Every structure is written in structure tokens, then in C-alpha cells.
Amino acid sequence: MAMAAAFYGIELTVYMVKISAEQKPYRKAVMETYGAKVYPSPSEATDAGRRILEENPDTYGSLGCAISEAIETAVKTDKCRYVLGSVLNHVLLHQSVIGLETKTAMDKFGIAPDVIIGCAGGGSNLGGLIAPFMGERIEGKNDIRFIAVEPASCPSFTRGRFAYDFGDTAKTTPLIKMKTLGNGFIPSSNHAGGLRYHGMNSVLSRLFEDGLLEARSETQNDVFEAAVKFSKIEGILPAPESSHAIKAAIDEALECKKTGEKKVILFGLTGTGYFDLSAYMQYNSGTLSDRVPTDDDLEKGFATIPDIPQNR
């Protein structure tokens, strides 16, 4: 999710969110090893990138910027195709394999989850994980609680508006009805780079509005505290993105401890943190910062949401 890619022939051009390229140089190196051309986004390689840099030379970038650059490259390059790895409903459909496998495994062992938790950037892992369980919930066959966890630095579910907005900064995509902070919202630098998207999948946004999906936001230091606890207990170093779900799972378990209830808590562990060691180093040395947008910061983003009748 921290990048957008355009394919032509066997060549792959990747627009990697600038802050992610800086914080995760080894991820960039892996892609380059496989032959990809990787541009930290916004870049000078596209009109969209140059325009964004002109307006905001010090920007760390965002997935919205990277999407604009990848779309422009695909449109201007013969036989070039653009792929998006999150946000759109078909990506959730792909990721529903995870939910189906999870449900099959749980059914096989006769376990039913009481709570399902996932981190939410554009919403694809969460949407895929909960899909079969949510289907049954809507049919009245279960009473599961579903929880989305997002970074406090980019709180599209918890502080965003439900409105028609563009999926990218250069306003090239069709309008999508979703929870959004505004296509012009640029989150502060945050190591959970994959969760730095101004919007949210439209189906999940609807589920949230209908009260079927809960959401909460967490600050980076709290998320890393949970990540370190988890790695010590489980021996798995989790990705910062995944650690948002871990934080909520730990909190739910602690609540059970308080109330004496017994619950099955299921969460998605979306990746390992071996490309995120600079963030772990900062956390371990106490220098990891938390930047939560003020209401004024959010207003600036909301001002970029299209002023169309449905949004008024």
C-alpha cells in the first residue's frame, strides 16, 4: 500500500511513497534487485509529481501522490498498465482468500471468533479477513464484533468525512464514496507507511457508517509497545502496520481479563517488520515521535473534498 506501480512489458515502474523509500531502503533495494525502477514519490518523473513538489517541496509524499504518478505513467506509456494494491473492492475480493481460509480453519476446529481485528490503510487486508464472517453477520448468523485499527496520524475512519472524493492527489480517479480526510491530506511521517492513505475502501466505509464495523486509532509509540511485547512472546517481529491490530487485540484481551469474560479474538498479522528496523531502533532509543493532526490540519484536507451536491 505504500506504493503504486505501473507495468509495461516486463518492466516495472514503482512510485514508492518518499517517506517509505527513506525509512525502508531495503524494501526499495529488493524491488530494484528484481529489476524495478523505483521513484520516491512525489518525483520529478511525472507532471503530477512535479506539480505536487512545486506546491509542497518538503512533502514526505502519500499513497495519493504515488497513485497519481503511476496513473499518469500508465496513461502516457504505450501498452503500460496500472495496478492498485488496495482500497478498491476487487482488491478486497482477492484478499477474501485470507478470510475464507481462516473461516475454514476455524470451522474445522470448531472455534468461532467473538472479535475480529485488522489494521486499516486502504482496507484490503481487513476487508478480506472479515468478508465471510461479515456476510454471516449481515444474515443474522453471528454476533461478531469487527474492529478496524488505523494510525492516529491518518484517521480516515475515526475523524474523516463520508463523502465522494478522488482516490489520488492529482484528482485523476473516478469519485469514490468513502470515509476520507480529503485527497489533499498529507499525513505526517509515520512508520506505518502502508496505513498512510487519505481514504478508505467504500464497502468498509459503508459498514462503518451502518454500525457493523467499529474503528479506533492508535499512536505510533503505543503501537510499537504492543509490537515489542508481541515479538518477545511470539518470536515474530511484526510490521508496524500489523502492530496496530496487535495493539487492539492486546487491549481486547486485557478487557476480558478485567471482566472475566472468555473470548476468541482473531486478528490479521499482515507482515513482518524486518524492513522496518529503523523504526524499531527509534522506538528502542525513545526517539520515535507521535504526530496527531489537529482539527485545523484536518480542515485543510476536508477543503480538498469536491464541493458537489452529495457532499453538502
Ligand SMILES: Cc1ncc(COP(=O)(O)O)c(C=O)c1O
Ligand atoms: C504489512 C502491511 N500491512 C497492512 C497494510 C495495509 O494495507 P490494507 O489496508 O490495504 O490492507 C500494508 C500496506 O502497505 C502493509 O504493508
